[in-house]
Amino acid sequence: MSLFFVLTALFEVQSIDIKWFDSTWEPLPGKKGAAYFRIVEMDSITQHYLATDYYSSGELYRTASYVSLEPEIRDGKFTWYYSNGRIQKEVVYEENKVVSYKVLNKTGEDELSVLMNLKGKHGEAIVEPMKVDKEPTFFGGNKALEAYKKDSLIIPNVVWTHMLEGCILVFFIVREDGSITDVRLMTKIHPDLDNEAIRFVSSMPRWNSALVDKTPVAVPYIFSVYFH
Numbered sequence: 001m002s003l004f005f006v007l008t009a010l011f012e013v014q015s016i017d018i019k020w021f022d023s024t025w026e027p028l029p030g031k032k033g034a035a036y037f038r039i040v041e042m043d044s045i046t047q048h049y050l051a052t053d054y055y056s057s058g059e060l061y062r063t064a065s066y067v068s069l070e071p072e073i074r075d076g077k078f079t080w081y082y083s084n085g086r087i088q089k090e091v092v093y094e095e096n097k098v099v100s101y102k103v104l105n106k107t108g109e110d111e112l113s114v115l116m117n118l119k120g121k122h123g124e125a126i127v128e129p130m131k132v133d134k135e136p137t138f139f140g141g142n143k144a145l146e147a148y149k150k151d152s153l154i155i156p157n158v159v160w161t162h163m164l165e166g167c168i169l170v171f172f173i174v175r176e177d178g179s180i181t182d183v184r185l186m187t188k189i190h191p192d193l194d195n196e197a198i199r200f201v202s203s204m205p206r207w208n209s210a211l212v213d214k215t216p217v218a219v220p221y222i223f224s225v226y227f228h
Contacts, residue, residue, distance in 0.1 A: 017041075025121075036061060040069070048076060059083055067095065071122040082106050089113070089129055101129045114210070114217045132219055134211040136174040138204075153200050155227060156192035164190055165228040168197040172223065176216040178206035186222065197225040 020034040021027055028034050039052045049069055053062040065076030074093040082088050086108060091101040103113035112132040120126050138145040158164055169186040183202045188194045201223060209216040 031056075046076075055083075060085070065093075071124040072096075072120040072126065073124070074126065089131075091129060096124065096126055098127050098129070103129050103131050112210075112219060114212060114219055116212060116217070130212045132210045132212055132217065133214075136178070136210045136219060136221060137208045139178070139206060139208055148204070149200075152203065153225070154196055156190075156196055158190055158192045159227055162190070164193065166193075166226075168193060168225045168227070170197050170201045170223045170225055172201060172221055173218055174207050174209060174221050175218045176209055178209045178216075180204050180207070189227070193227050196227075200225060 017040040019027060019038045019040065020029075020031055021036040021038065022033060023035040025036065031037070034056050036056060037054050039054075041050045042048075043050055043065075046065075047067075049066040051062075051064045051066060051069075052060070053064070055061050060081045062078065062080045064074065064078045067073040067075040074091075074096050076093060078091045078093060080088040080090075084106060086106055087104055089101065089103040092099040098115060101113075101115070103111045105111050112135060113129045114132060115127050116130045118126045118128055138148070166189045167187070168189055171182070171184050171186050172180050173182040175181055180201065183198055185194055185197065210219040211217065
């Protein structure tokens with residue numbers, strides 16, 4: 001019986017491939033100088049490579065599923081972890097295409113994120129969600145925004161004649177160059193107010209764009225327009 005368990009353990013160890021990597025994920029011949037290590041197993045049913053990545057300290061970094069490792073073809077669920085063990089981001093891929101994703105902070109709340117186009121080691125195109133390091137802002141800050149509202153927002157007569165008031169939520173995209181596009185309403189009150197909210201937002205000057213690793217990126221934004 002003991003021989004059976006020994007042989008089984010040897011088989012399991014031999015079926016696992018351990019690889020070492022530096023801080024840029026370049027492969028290393030051994031543990032020396034490694035920032036990460038990876039354990040890879042083959043799922044005989046799905047024919048996928050199941051990779052578990054660790055920091056050199058032994059803390060879990062990522063779990064992943066690949067059709068191919070070279071070139072890298074992601075297929076299935078990828079999960080990244082914070083050092084406290086909580087999920088940092090989770091992505092479902094179909095042959096390197098993102099099907100769904102979420103990015104969370106260390107307390108489990110949703111973070112503003114965007115899909116970034118990356119390149120694999122063999123030039124393959126890989127898309128990965130990245131947390132936005134700096135959210136978009138109105139040029140000049142909140143003080144300038146309040147001044148713009150005061151000067152530019154037109155209060156329709158219907159607000160007084162029909163005693164209307166409320167908040168309209170407006171969705172738009174702040175592009176990489178800070179311009180506002182894809183403006184549309186998420187809530188409505190009255191056609192006159194709705195149209196003014198669209199006009200007001202669409203006529204905004206350029207914003208300071210969002211940044212990911214100091215790179216300008218396009219992000220969605222929801223803006224509140226109050227009428228009272």
